[in-house]
Amino acid sequence: MEAERPADATLPLSIERLTVDYGERRAVDGLTLAIRPGEIYGLLGSNGAGKSSTIRSVVGLVRPRSGRIRVFGFDTAVDGMRAKERIGYVPETSLLYEALTPREFLEFVAGVRRLDPAGASERMRAYAQAFRLESELEEPIASLSSGTRQKVLILAAFLHTPHLLVLDEPLNALDPRSVRIVKDLLVRYAASEGRAVLFSTHMMEVAEELCHRIGILDRGVLRAEGTLAELRARAAHGDATLEEVFLRLTREDEGLPAAVALLEGS
Amino acid sequence: MGWRDAWRLSHAPLTEVSFQAIYAFRQGNLLPxxxxxxxxxxxxxRTALSKALVALVLATLALGASLLLRVGAARSPTLAAYALPPAALDAGILTGLFSLDVALLWWTGLQVLPTFLASGALPVLETLPIDATTYRRTAAIVYLRLFDIPALAVVVATPVFVGLALGPLAGLATIPGAVAAVVFALALSFLTGRFFVRKIQGSRGGGGRTVVRWAHLLLWLVPAVAVLGFVSAGPVFFTLLGRAVAPGTPAILESFEAAFPFPLALIPALVATGASGIPLAAPEAFELVVASTGYVLLAVYAAAWLLASVPATTQIPPATPRPGPxxxxxxxxxxxxxxxxxxxxxxxxxxxxxxxxILLPILDSVAIGLVTVAEAPSHAASQNLALAAVVAAALLATFFGPAFFSIExxxxxxxxxxxxxxxxxxxxxxxxxVSVYLLAGLIVLGITLVRVPAPATFVAFVAAELPAIVAAAFLELGILFRWARTRGVPVPNLYAGAWSALLVSLPGLAVAAAPLVVYGSHGLLAMAAVSLGELAVGAPLTLRRRGT
Structure with missing residues (x-):
C-alpha cells in the first residue's frame, strides 16, 4: 500500500510528536524535529537519552507508541518500504549476519536493494580500497574486529547512494584514518543534491566540527535545537564549547564538581 | 577459593548463556x-524447560528399554526370532539404549556449543581477580551444567527403570555404562563442536571452500544419523549380535562384541541372568573384561580431558586476515x-x-534408498519404502520453517x-x-530406479505432496512473522526455543500430513486434491498481507 506523498516530499526527515516505550520505560517523549536538504543534523544526549531509540524508529526497527515519521514525505508507518529504500543506516552495534563474509553480506544487501551489479561492485571496490578492507572481504564477519565490522556497515549504508544517511554512533571503534574518511564523506555527501545526514554521537568535538544543527536530547525530550551559535545563546554562554553548552542545557553540570570530589576522596 | 566458590561463580555465566540463547541481543534482537x-x-x-524436554526423551528411551527387557524373548515373537541367549538379548537392548543416549546428548551438545562459545560468558571472569584453578573449575562446572538435567536423566532413569525390569542389582550395574555414555557424549560434543566452530564458522568465502564446508558438515550429522540408523538398523544389529555370540564365530564378528557400549551393557545383563545367560569361551570373556575396563578408564580420561580443555577454549579465537588469492x-x-x-x-x-x-532429510533419503535397494524383497515393498522416504522428507520439512526463520x-x-x-x-x-524436499525425493528416485523401474506413481506422489509442503511452509512462516512483529522471536535452537518451534511446527505438520493420510485411505487423486486445496486456501491468506 503506497500512501500519497504529501507536499513536504523534499524534506529528508520530519518527526512529529514521536513517543517510544519499552515496556514500562519511556525512551522518547513527544519528539518533534525536521532535517532539511543538505543538512548534517547531530543528535546529542547522555546514555539512555533516547538517541538510538529515535534512530531505530526512523529506520523501522522500533515501532513507536505514537507520532509520525516521514522520510522524503513517505510515512514510515504506512509506506516503510519506500522510506527504507531512501535510507542508508549504520547501527550503533555491529549487527550483521555473522556467518556471511563482507562480500556475501554486501551481495545480499545489493540484491535486496535491487542494485545494478556493475555499479554496486564499483562502489564496493572503491570503499573497500579506501577503508583498506580488501583482504578481509572473504573472511567471515564473526571473525572480524569491531572496527572492521563498522567499516562493513558503513560500506553497506553507502552502497545504494542513499538520500538520507542515518548513523548511530558511526565513528565507534574506527581507527583515526577511517574517522577522517567518514567525516569527509559526510560533509561531501550532505553537500550533494537534496541529501541529508542524521547522526548520533557522544563526541562533542565531532558534532561541533560536522553538524549544521544539533538537537540535545535529555531523558527522551528535546531540550534544545539549533546551530552551535544558537545553542550558545540559549545557554547564555557566548564562547563556550559544545560540551559546556551540552552540560549546561541538560543541567548535567550540576553537582559535577561534587561528583569529582567524591571520587577523589574514595 | 575452592569448588564451592567455583559453583557459586558458575551461576552468572550460566545465566548469561541462557540469556544469549533465548534473546540473542548480541545478534541484534530487541527487548521484548x-x-x-x-x-x-x-x-x-525457558532453558530449563528445553533441557527438561530433552531429559524427558532420554527418560522415555530408558523406560522403553526397560519394557523391552521385561517383555523379553519369552513373550515377544519378534525378539524370540533372533534366537539370542537371554543375556545377549538384554545386553543388545541396553546397547541400543546407551548408543541412543550418547547420540542424543552429543547432538544436543553440538547445538549448544556454538551459543556457549559465542556468549563470551566465561572470558568475562578472566578479567576478574580469580585464581587459575578456580577459573578452570568454574568453566568446567558451567559446561557440565549445560547438560545437567539431560545427563541426570540418563544416570538416574537408566538404573531405576532397568532395576524395575531386571532387579535392583542389575539396575545398579548399569551405572558404569550410563555414566560412560554421558561422559563420552559430553567429550564428543566438545571435541567436535570446537572443531566445527573453528573450521566451519571461521571458513573464508569462495566456491571451493563452500564444498569443503559442506563436506565437514556431513560429519556433524554423525550423531543424528546414528540415532536414525540405530532405530532403522535395529533388526540388522540383533542379527549380527546373534552371529557374534554364536560358538565358532570368525574373529572379526567376535570383535563386534567388544565395541562400545556392548561390554558395559553386558554387565547388568549378566547380573540379571548369571553366567549361564550367555555362553562365553574364556578368550571371549577375557576380551569383554578388558574392553569394559578399557571403556571405564577411557571415560575417566575423557572426563579429565574435558575438565582441562573446556577452560582453555571458552571463546572463539579471533581470526587474523590470512594471506591468500x-x-x-x-x-x-x-x-x-x-x-x-x-x-x-x-x-x-x-x-x-x-x-x-538441510542435510538430515537428504541423508535420510539416501539411507532409506539404499535400504530399499539392498533389502526390499519385492517391487511393491520397494515402492512402499521409497514412498516412506518421501513421507519422512515431507514431515521433516515442516520443522524447517521455524529454524530458517531464526536466521532472520x-x-x-x-x-x-x-x-x-x-x-x-x-x-x-x-x-x-521446497528445494530440500524435492532434492530428497530426487535422491530416492535415483537410487530406487533399480528396484522401481516404472517410477510414475512415485513421481506423482512427490508432486501431489508438493503443494502441501508449500502450504505448510507458508503457514508456519506466517505465524512466525506475526510473532516477530508483535513480540519478537527467540532463536530456536534446541535449548532456547524448542517449545516455540514445536508450537509453530505442529500446525505445519498437520497441513503436510493431511494429504499423506488421505493417500492411505483414498488414493493419489484425493491426496493431490487435498494438497492443492490447502495451498489454494493458505497461499493467498499468507501472501496477501506481505507487501511486494
Whole structure:
C-alpha cells in the first residue's frame, strides 16, 4: 500500500510528536524535529537519552507508541518500504549476519536493494580500497574486529547512494584514518543534491566540527535545537564549547564538581 | 577459593548463556515487551524447560528399554526370532539404549556449543581477580551444567527403570555404562563442536571452500544419523549380535562384541541372568573384561580431558586476515527472494545447526534408498519404502520453517532496516524448504530406479505432496512473522526455543500430513486434491498481507 506523498516530499526527515516505550520505560517523549536538504543534523544526549531509540524508529526497527515519521514525505508507518529504500543506516552495534563474509553480506544487501551489479561492485571496490578492507572481504564477519565490522556497515549504508544517511554512533571503534574518511564523506555527501545526514554521537568535538544543527536530547525530550551559535545563546554562554553548552542545557553540570570530589576522596 | 566458590561463580555465566540463547541481543534482537527485570529469570526458565524436554526423551528411551527387557524373548515373537541367549538379548537392548543416549546428548551438545562459545560468558571472569584453578573449575562446572538435567536423566532413569525390569542389582550395574555414555557424549560434543566452530564458522568465502564446508558438515550429522540408523538398523544389529555370540564365530564378528557400549551393557545383563545367560569361551570373556575396563578408564580420561580443555577454549579465537588469492571483487546481486535463499544457504554452510536441517532429510533419503535397494524383497515393498522416504522428507520439512526463520532473527535489526518485503523473505524461505524436499525425493528416485523401474506413481506422489509442503511452509512462516512483529522471536535452537518451534511446527505438520493420510485411505487423486486445496486456501491468506 503506497500512501500519497504529501507536499513536504523534499524534506529528508520530519518527526512529529514521536513517543517510544519499552515496556514500562519511556525512551522518547513527544519528539518533534525536521532535517532539511543538505543538512548534517547531530543528535546529542547522555546514555539512555533516547538517541538510538529515535534512530531505530526512523529506520523501522522500533515501532513507536505514537507520532509520525516521514522520510522524503513517505510515512514510515504506512509506506516503510519506500522510506527504507531512501535510507542508508549504520547501527550503533555491529549487527550483521555473522556467518556471511563482507562480500556475501554486501551481495545480499545489493540484491535486496535491487542494485545494478556493475555499479554496486564499483562502489564496493572503491570503499573497500579506501577503508583498506580488501583482504578481509572473504573472511567471515564473526571473525572480524569491531572496527572492521563498522567499516562493513558503513560500506553497506553507502552502497545504494542513499538520500538520507542515518548513523548511530558511526565513528565507534574506527581507527583515526577511517574517522577522517567518514567525516569527509559526510560533509561531501550532505553537500550533494537534496541529501541529508542524521547522526548520533557522544563526541562533542565531532558534532561541533560536522553538524549544521544539533538537537540535545535529555531523558527522551528535546531540550534544545539549533546551530552551535544558537545553542550558545540559549545557554547564555557566548564562547563556550559544545560540551559546556551540552552540560549546561541538560543541567548535567550540576553537582559535577561534587561528583569529582567524591571520587577523589574514595 | 575452592569448588564451592567455583559453583557459586558458575551461576552468572550460566545465566548469561541462557540469556544469549533465548534473546540473542548480541545478534541484534530487541527487548521484548514487559518488565526488563523478568528477562533473565524467564530465559533461565525457558532453558530449563528445553533441557527438561530433552531429559524427558532420554527418560522415555530408558523406560522403553526397560519394557523391552521385561517383555523379553519369552513373550515377544519378534525378539524370540533372533534366537539370542537371554543375556545377549538384554545386553543388545541396553546397547541400543546407551548408543541412543550418547547420540542424543552429543547432538544436543553440538547445538549448544556454538551459543556457549559465542556468549563470551566465561572470558568475562578472566578479567576478574580469580585464581587459575578456580577459573578452570568454574568453566568446567558451567559446561557440565549445560547438560545437567539431560545427563541426570540418563544416570538416574537408566538404573531405576532397568532395576524395575531386571532387579535392583542389575539396575545398579548399569551405572558404569550410563555414566560412560554421558561422559563420552559430553567429550564428543566438545571435541567436535570446537572443531566445527573453528573450521566451519571461521571458513573464508569462495566456491571451493563452500564444498569443503559442506563436506565437514556431513560429519556433524554423525550423531543424528546414528540415532536414525540405530532405530532403522535395529533388526540388522540383533542379527549380527546373534552371529557374534554364536560358538565358532570368525574373529572379526567376535570383535563386534567388544565395541562400545556392548561390554558395559553386558554387565547388568549378566547380573540379571548369571553366567549361564550367555555362553562365553574364556578368550571371549577375557576380551569383554578388558574392553569394559578399557571403556571405564577411557571415560575417566575423557572426563579429565574435558575438565582441562573446556577452560582453555571458552571463546572463539579471533581470526587474523590470512594471506591468500585476491578476493572476488564483483557483487552478483539477485532478486530479493533469491538473495534471501542464497544468504540462508551461505549461513547454513557455516552454521551446523542449520546445515543439519538441510542435510538430515537428504541423508535420510539416501539411507532409506539404499535400504530399499539392498533389502526390499519385492517391487511393491520397494515402492512402499521409497514412498516412506518421501513421507519422512515431507514431515521433516515442516520443522524447517521455524529454524530458517531464526536466521532472520540473527541479523534481525539490520534485516529489518532494509527495504526487504515480508513476501520476499517468505518466498525465499519457502523455496529452501521446497528445494530440500524435492532434492530428497530426487535422491530416492535415483537410487530406487533399480528396484522401481516404472517410477510414475512415485513421481506423482512427490508432486501431489508438493503443494502441501508449500502450504505448510507458508503457514508456519506466517505465524512466525506475526510473532516477530508483535513480540519478537527467540532463536530456536534446541535449548532456547524448542517449545516455540514445536508450537509453530505442529500446525505445519498437520497441513503436510493431511494429504499423506488421505493417500492411505483414498488414493493419489484425493491426496493431490487435498494438497492443492490447502495451498489454494493458505497461499493467498499468507501472501496477501506481505507487501511486494
Amino acid at each position: 515487551p514487559g518488565p526488563a527485570r523478568s528477562l533473565a529469570p524467564r530465559a533461565e526458565r 585476491a578476493p572476488r571483487s564483483e557483487l552478483r546481486p539477485q532478486v530479493p527472494a533469491l538473495a534471501v535463499l542464497t544468504k540462508d544457504l551461505r549461513t547454513a554452510s557455516r552454521t551446523p545447526g542449520y546445515a543439519f536441517l 532473527v540473527l541479523g534481525f535489526s539490520y534485516g529489518r532496516a532494509l527495504p526487504l518485503a515480508d513476501r520476499s523473505v517468505l518466498l525465499g524461505k519457502a523455496s529452501l524448504v
